[in-house]
Amino acid sequence: MPTVGFLGAGQIGEPMVERLLAAGHRVRLYVRRAEVRERLPTAQIVAEPADVAASDVVVSCLHDDAQMLDVLPGVVAAMGARTVLVSHTTGRPDTLDRLSAYAPEGHAAIVDAAFSGTADAVRAGRLTVYLGGDPEHVATARQVVAAYADTVLTTGRRGSALRVKLLNNLLFAAIAQLTLGGVEAGKALGIEESALLEALAVSSGGSTAGRYITARGGAEPFVASVTPYLRKDLEACEEVAARAGLDLSTLLAAARGGPIRLGRPSPSETELLHEDHH
Template sequence: MDRVGFVGLGTMGRPMVRRLLAAGHRVMVWNRSRPAVEELCAEGAEAAADLAEVFELPVVMSALSDDVSVRSLILDSGVLDGAGCRVHVNLATMSADFAAEAAQQHAQRGIGYVAAPVLGRAEVAAAGKLNVLAAGDPAALALARPVLEPLAGRIWELGDDPSRANVVKIAANFLLASAIEATAEATSLVESYGIDASAFVELISSTVFPGPVYSTYGGLMAERRYEPPGFTARLGLKDVNLALSAAHQHDVALPTGSLVRDALLEALAVGWSEHDWAVLAEVARRRAGR
């Protein structure tokens, strides 16, 4: 059980694999592009010939970007058919409906499924301090815990329905998006009066809004530093849309969500899709004519 398969070596996937290697796990990796595989193999990982080889391992973790990529690579590819995997730990932020479908498809093949999206940027992953939101069958969670612990400051177990973990992650990202948009607008306001944005961010993050959200994103806005992205505007739009969709299914109004969605759409329209979603500050500045 010390052998782990890992699929998806993006911004979050690579530091996660490094944490697993440091914890003594033998990690077989697969990624659509080769450079990330070669980078991690130089640090002790093993390259998989294909996805089927990964899913022969007892525990597989995946950190893919969205429903579409998980569906095409894992659910619809046939890779689960006859796989030797005992549990698949999906670290991605997915829609609630897709989480339920994925759990059902895994169960039909005798494979445990754990939804385990995470809270934290790449530097938090590298430090092993992520907040992991985990849900799934208790037996599957028990198999997943040893590979989640090296990544986590805390594992929040949210029940046996995997969709719960995804809804909590969607709600958390909705709060982040709302906070980023509000900070962007406030920063634009003070700048219009000639106040230094860095001083304003220092003030709010050390008084009324202490903590990493306002200090981190406010700092990026003040410095106008959006590359390399910790989380892109494109992915932010995806998650806000997931929140709006989940709310619609339960007749819950999210009026702030519509405003943030439109701001992110504006960011994408002017070519900032792969910038950090703190680029909402530039959207606010554009509205102010600066």
């Protein structure tokens, strides 16, 4: 089995490491928080991020582009010619190109591996992962992500998986806004939130967004949990579309118009999410 270096053992990353260890992979783990190290005693803890580069595959589950550009250049520079970097971060495809330039030969083996699902899906081994990159690198990445994903889709060249994920999250945000608007309308009509969500779950107006709202315990905790992530993803999607000369104004208006306030993330929210992904 490939040895795996891992960065970003946060809410999603930690159960990924658990699944990798359970599948029999040797895992070199860089993590700052002592409590995470204690929960993963069979992982080989390393002192610096670049130390994970001495692996067959390096898996990165960092929060955003800024964190990737802060942490990963030294990792890419230390990677061997046959080491593959698998990036789970939802961000801008050109960030991967910028990272590749840090490789000794000027071209690193990088696979973008954006995913759809929750920490519970990781623990159950039922995550959905999209893989974009050279076929041989994608094949290597598939061996590793199979430890926690049961649906692995190849999307094309490097960067294509991120574009798929950004469009997915754009549509998810729009559908979530509409569903939350329906929940508010239901309350005004005297319908309990839980009753409406239960009905939608088995009716034509239901959606994955509706199921997520129910799983989170209702509209309020759902909004609190998804807002900072959707903010950064919509910002990235808007930028990628602008560079491609693509007009997404209608979809972006639907995604930003509703109970979820999807402006730019505040500095405090960004810092909290960065800490969680270490």
